[in-house]
Amino acid sequence: xxxxxxxxxxxxxxxxxxxxxxxxxxxxxxxxxxxxxxxxxxxxxxxxxxxxxxxxxxxxxxxxxxxxxxxxxxxxxxxxxxxxxxxxxxxxxxxxxxxxxxxxxxxxxxxxxxxxxxxxxxxxxxxxxxxxxxxxxxxxxxxxxxxxxxxxxxxxxxxxxxxxxxxxxxxxxxxxxxxxxxxxxxxxxxxxxxxxxxxxxxxxxxxxxxxxxxxxxxxxxxxxxxxxxxxxxxxxxxxxxxxxxxxxxxxxxxxxxxxxxxxxxxxxxxxxxxxxxxxxxxxxxxxxxxxxxxxxxxxxxxxxxxxxxxxxxxxxxxxxxxxxxxxxxxxxxxxxxxxxxxxxxxxxxxxxxxxxxxxxxxxxxxxxxxxxxxxxxxxxxxxxxxxxxxxxxxxxxxxxxxxxxxxxxxxxxxxxxxxxxxxxxxxxxxxxxxxxxxxxxxxxxxxxxxxxxxxxxxxxxxxxxxxxxxxxxxxxxxxxxxxxxxxxxxxxxxxxxxxxxxxxxxxxxxxxxxxxxxxxxxxxxxxxxxxx
Amino acid sequence: xxxxxxxxxxxxxxxxxxxxxxxxxxxxxxxxxxxxxxxxxxxxxxxxxxxxxxxxxxxxxxxxxxxxxxxxxxxxxxxxxxxxxxxxxxxxxxxxxxxxxxxxxxxxxxxxxxxxxxxxxxxxxxxxxxxxxxxxxxxxxxxxxxxxxxxxxxxxxxxxxxxxxxxxxxxxxxxxxxxxxxxxxxxxxxxxxxxxxxxxxxxxxxxxxxxxxxxxxxxxxxxxxxxxxxxxxxxxxxxxxxxxxxxxxxxxxxxxxxxxxxxxxxxxxxxxx
Numbered sequence: 001x002x003x004x005x006x007x008x009x010x011x012x013x014x015x016x017x018x019x020x021x022x023x024x025x026x027x028x029x030x031x032x033x034x035x036x037x038x039x040x041x042x043x044x045x046x047x048x049x050x051x052x053x054x055x056x057x058x059x060x061x062x063x064x065x066x067x068x069x070x071x072x073x074x075x076x077x078x079x080x081x082x083x084x085x086x087x088x089x090x091x092x093x094x095x096x097x098x099x100x101x102x103x104x105x106x107x108x109x110x111x112x113x114x115x116x117x118x119x120x121x122x123x124x125x126x127x128x129x130x131x132x133x134x135x136x137x138x139x140x141x142x143x144x145x146x147x148x149x150x151x152x153x154x155x156x157x158x159x160x161x162x163x164x165x166x167x168x169x170x171x172x173x174x175x176x177x178x179x180x181x182x183x184x185x186x187x188x189x190x191x192x193x194x195x196x197x198x199x200x201x202x203x204x205x206x207x208x209x210x211x212x213x214x215x216x217x218x219x220x221x222x223x224x225x226x227x228x229x230x231x232x233x234x235x236x237x238x239x240x241x242x243x244x245x246x247x248x249x250x251x252x253x254x255x256x257x258x259x260x261x262x263x264x265x266x267x268x269x270x271x272x273x274x275x276x277x278x279x280x281x282x283x284x285x286x287x288x289x290x291x292x293x294x295x296x297x298x299x300x301x302x303x304x305x306x307x308x309x310x311x312x313x314x315x316x317x318x319x320x321x322x323x324x325x326x327x328x329x330x331x332x333x334x335x336x337x338x339x340x341x342x343x344x345x346x347x348x349x350x351x352x353x354x355x356x357x358x359x360x361x362x363x364x365x366x367x368x369x370x371x372x373x374x375x376x377x378x379x380x381x382x383x384x385x386x387x388x389x390x391x392x393x394x395x396x397x398x399x400x401x402x403x404x405x406x407x408x409x410x411x412x413x414x415x416x417x418x419x420x421x422x423x424x425x426x427x428x429x430x431x432x433x434x435x436x437x438x439x440x441x442x443x444x445x446x447x448x449x450x451x452x453x454x455x456x457x458x459x460x461x462x463x464x465x466x467x468x469x470x471x472x473x474x475x476x477x478x479x480x481x482x483x484x485x486x487x488x489x490x491x492x493x494x495x496x497x498x499x500x501x502x503x504x505x506x507x508x509x510x511x512x513x514x515x516x517x518x519x520x521x522x523x524x525x526x527x528x529x530x531x532x
Numbered sequence: 533x534x535x536x537x538x539x540x541x542x543x544x545x546x547x548x549x550x551x552x553x554x555x556x557x558x559x560x561x562x563x564x565x566x567x568x569x570x571x572x573x574x575x576x577x578x579x580x581x582x583x584x585x586x587x588x589x590x591x592x593x594x595x596x597x598x599x600x601x602x603x604x605x606x607x608x609x610x611x612x613x614x615x616x617x618x619x620x621x622x623x624x625x626x627x628x629x630x631x632x633x634x635x636x637x638x639x640x641x642x643x644x645x646x647x648x649x650x651x652x653x654x655x656x657x658x659x660x661x662x663x664x665x666x667x668x669x670x671x672x673x674x675x676x677x678x679x680x681x682x683x684x685x686x687x688x689x690x691x692x693x694x695x696x697x698x699x700x701x702x703x704x705x706x707x708x709x710x711x712x713x714x715x716x717x718x719x720x721x722x723x724x725x726x727x728x729x730x731x732x733x734x735x736x737x738x739x740x741x742x743x744x745x746x747x748x749x750x751x752x753x754x755x756x757x758x759x760x761x762x763x764x765x766x767x768x769x770x771x772x773x774x775x776x777x778x779x780x781x782x783x784x785x786x787x788x789x790x791x792x793x794x795x796x797x798x799x800x801x802x803x804x805x
Contacts, residue, residue: 159720183725188682189674189682213719214758218755219755230608237679238680300691311560312561320610
């Protein structure tokens, strides 16, 4: 796979490999290296292969001294991205008799990936600490596994009698059980949350996701490369740019293409506009949960203003229909963008300052939903969530893509791990995004935006890995092309909300019901992305 | 808190007067669903089916005789057809107000003469509207959307659109709801919760399919996990394709249900085309 160091392992070697990865990472959570994901795919001989992808640990290098003219760029204190472009590590394993040893006890974040493979591919993972259904609900037929022989778009939707979820036995005279959802109050996504609580204290919390599982990864099978980008935009609508970009970069890696410079700069602009409206929405929603009504209205109004800027700039409020493998489908006129952002910049600044000075708001955030650094690392937290728990990782800097290596920005990190820290990280990221867009506008030169020339060796297997630091964290696309390289064969999406939903319950248990909504809002999770 | 109130008051009015009085609808530059002009298409003679091959949503079909038809109920507005058509039969447009009462109005070219609205249903609505005044309460159910539709539905409540000024409210309980607003292609897991929500609603009740997933399944419908939208699952009163429909389109479709806004698409052609 392009951008990866690949090792073929036998099932027996898998546990040793996991141990040596742990040794390599050391006792303390490494700033960069980590297991990222695992997924199954069918082989040509009818067998199955499981692919593990991890990022290599690298020490960030010191920034070079700024050279003439460079000082004025960016925010003071900002670093030019210093990624070492260390390749990802890939292990490929052929299961024997559809069985592999589970690595969930060594690398806990793999627990959900293994359960996903059990449900959708019918694989078995021996020694899994929690071998319960995940993507398919309890009661859903499990044999044959729906993706074991590929995705059939003509298959009828499954009809079954659902069973209650498997949860630990929580019993006691005063313990109450509250199932909430899947149809919940307000305009929200569908999921069911199960609380076991005494008075205000939450003893156990079980989020039952995957009501929105649409088999999105399966839908890529057989699609053309251009169609794949349209599909990627529809996995998680509010992360359309991130998904299309990660997909496009994965395909470009497999094909040996490289998007032209102008397209790479414009991709940065699009990605940061997406972060901007998402983070503003987040602050509005967080204000709602702390009952700061004007703060809610203002956050959502600013989000609307940015979405209207998006609409005028690209024709889509979600910035869709532009990114495609090879570059952009059409050029963008960004001459007015600077001015348009000026019109909201001061308002955003004042809004952020007011939030930072409102004690009633901060009182509800501080100490709420604390996530320890080690838990964040072990369970796979990503994006603003991990950065709020003192894990200094950001793919834009650590593994630069598009043209992020040419812009200067800093990666905000907080120590607290609570709802306050998570909102602080996002507020700072809003400021950084505005600065990144301004730098990028200044550097974007006229030129072509779409190119299908082979610039480097194409991947011999026709496989590529694409990655993006999306609003909600690290997003990876692994793409396997068909033999003639015109169609998609297997696409795996490592979605940041899938990662963060796994982490979230660790902050809910032993907290109280009053804080739940605030804590959930502070995580800024998407359910469509997690469920796919 | 007083500081915030002062801050809010100081900023003045953020809400657009549209659609009741002239004003910005907030959708400047936003693309709608593509226009299709069958008179420019020579597929019957040339055998060209580039648009059919390019469409990721199977919204464009070619009959055995070679006639091209666009079903807006499945169109996600990706604009790929406008890029591949050698004859310019497909063109980009800003036609986003695509709410219709009869799904047949989403076919271009129209398949049959437009049917008249169900007279009994119309009378029921007129009667109910008298009782409601101008108010409408909505229960929204996400039946497997990508969250794009929810993002735009939430936007209806922001100060720019301020949906409440039109007497339209979202309600937590289906027991208080007049309208069930459904997004998403209806996943296998959401089918039963959706039907139970509908059953919990008092009569008279209406249903709106919002977004192309709900109107026709589209790119995200079908297969083991999903149905193809609301067809055959619930009786639908307003169909609104769009991926996602923008807040102004949602607002117009709600007013279309209340007969406070006209239907702009007939026989698959938008009035501004």
